[in-house]
Amino acid sequence: MKQHFFFLSALLALCSTAYAQGNSPQQYATDNVKQISARYVDDKKLCSEETNSSTRMQCLRDAKEEYDKSMASAKTNQASNKSNDKNHHTCADCGKVIAVDVQDKQGEGGALGLIAGGVVGGLLGNQVGGGTGRSLATIAGAAGGAYAGHKVEENVKSSKIWIISVQYDNGNKNTYEFDHDPSYRPGELIRRNGNGIEKR
Numbered sequence: 001m002k003q004h005f006f007f008l009s010a011l012l013a014l015c016s017t018a019y020a021q022g023n024s025p026q027q028y029a030t031d032n033v034k035q036i037s038a039r040y041v042d043d044k045k046l047c048s049e050e051t052n053s054s055t056r057m058q059c060l061r062d063a064k065e066e067y068d069k070s071m072a073s074a075k076t077n078q079a080s081n082k083s084n085d086k087n088h089h090t091c092a093d094c095g096k097v098i099a100v101d102v103q104d105k106q107g108e109g110g111a112l113g114l115i116a117g118g119v120v121g122g123l124l125g126n127q128v129g130g131g132t133g134r135s136l137a138t139i140a141g142a143a144g145g146a147y148a149g150h151k152v153e154e155n156v157k158s159s160k161i162w163i164i165s166v167q168y169d170n171g172n173k174n175t176y177e178f179d180h181d182p183s184y185r186p187g188e189l190i191r192r193n194g195n196g197i198e199k200r
Helices: 001-022 023-050 051-089 111-127 132-154
Strands: 096-104 157-169 174-177 189-193 196-199
Touching: 023 051
Parallel strands: none
Antiparallel strands: 096 157, 096 189, 157 174, 189 196
16 A cells, blocks of 8 residues: 555656746646645545455555655745745845945045145245244244145035945945935835936
C-alpha cells in the first residue's frame, strides 16, 4: 500500500509541474492544495477497503503521512513564490522622502571684496601715527580690511539650500540638493529621474 502512495505522489508532482508552466504561482498553489486534499480523501477510501484492521490502520497512517508531507511542501513553495513575486515587483527607482533639511550655504568671496576691504583698511591705517608706525598701520589696516571685505562679500552672496534625503524601496538611500524649495515633504513618494527625483 505504501508504494501506492509514492506512485500517486510522483504522479501528482509530474502533473503539477506541467500545470504550473501555464498558470500563475498563486493559482498553482491553490490548485495544488486542492489536489493534495482530494488525493488524501481517495487514499482514505482505498484504506477503508482493506479487510484486515491492522493493515487498514497502517494504510491510514501512511496516507496521513503523505498528506502532511505534501501540504508542508506546498506551503513552502507558496511562501517562496510570494517572496519571489514581491522581489520581482520591487521598483528600484521608487522611494519616499525621509527628511528635508534647509541649510545656509556660504557664498564665495571674490577679488572685489579683497580689494575694497584692503583699500578702506589701508586708508584707515594710514591715519594712525606717523613715520614707520604709520606705514606699519597702513599695511596692517590693508590686510585686516582685505580679510573683512572678503567675509562681507561671502555673507552678501550666501544663500539657502534644500537637502532632500530619500530612501528607495530596495533599501538604498541618497540625498539631493536644491537651490530652491522643491516642495517635498517627509513621507512623500518619489521616483528617480536621471540624476534627480520627481513626485509619483
